[in-house]
Amino acid sequence: MSVTTTCRDLTELLPVAQTACRLLFQECYKAGIRNIFITETYRSQERQNYLYTQGRTRPGSIVTWTLNSNHKSRLAWDIAVAPPQSLYDVATLNKVGAIAQKLGITWGGDWTGNIDRPHFEVKSTWRMPTGYQLEGEVIVPSNSKLRVQLIIKDKKEEKMMSNIWNPASPAMQTAAEAFLAQAVKDDIIQASHLKDLQNKQMTSDRLLGLYITISQRRNKTGIVYH
CATH class of the missing domain: 3.30.1380.10 (Muramoyl-pentapeptide Carboxypeptidase; domain 2)
Structure with missing residues (x-):
């Protein structure tokens, strides 16, 4: 660097x-x-x-x-x-x-x-x-465009994600990486989150929190992805 x-x-x-x-x-x-x-x-x-x-x-x-x-x-x-x-x-x-x-x-x-x-x-x-x-x-934001957030998930959400998210599935891993990579590119989250996912250090509750954050941010800015 x-x-x-x-x-x-x-x-x-x-x-x-x-x-x-x-x-x-x-x-x-x-x-x-x-x-x-x-x-x-x-x-x-x-x-x-x-x-x-x-x-x-x-x-x-x-x-x-x-x-x-x-x-x-x-x-x-x-x-x-x-x-x-x-x-x-x-x-x-x-x-x-x-x-x-x-x-x-x-x-x-x-x-x-x-x-x-x-x-x-x-x-x-x-x-x-x-x-x-x-x-x-x-x-924890790393630029002035984002705001500090605290995402508290209830047990139902954690159970839902644990049932849906399977880190052993290559297809799910690829889809999740693509989703986070786009969010990094859009300056919504830090690149360290994507790095943790790629290194198999991403928990299901943390991934859910990121999904909620990214979705909320895109709704506010009107960004739509296909």
Whole structure:
């Protein structure tokens, strides 16, 4: 990957960070904050070095003050705010930061000196706080066109999908891959979902959640596929 390319793939983070990020977005959703999205997850040392030179030996304003970021350790992620609000709307980021504090997630807005409100990270030892759990499929947007979603499925839906979806069927696998591939192309879901399906890491309830999300999105935009 080029040093100029931003990675927004949540699955590039360590599992503990993925869980923490999903929990944060879930609690934001429940608090009515649904216009935030991921702008960067994993960052290589080469990219970190490249960003560090900006505003120093390369044109532009300074965007980082360190060569040793937790993005390199796959334990950090950055977010932004979708229009019509400004990209780094302080009021929104402060609300997200307050939720992160309750979850034991480090927020860059709490730092002294080098405040970084869009930045969130966890230690490798982070554990989900007592009283919290992932309540369903959390849709974490990677662009400003999508909104945070929490899809909670009832037992009837799960049973229905378990009866319909057979991952051992080549025909079903091919059809599901084509469906998700089109959704990725249309910028409705992240490519990581398609990757998990192809790697046989897709559960039936998660696939159902994606189907509902994609269908709802297409209904809103009026997109029709044959």
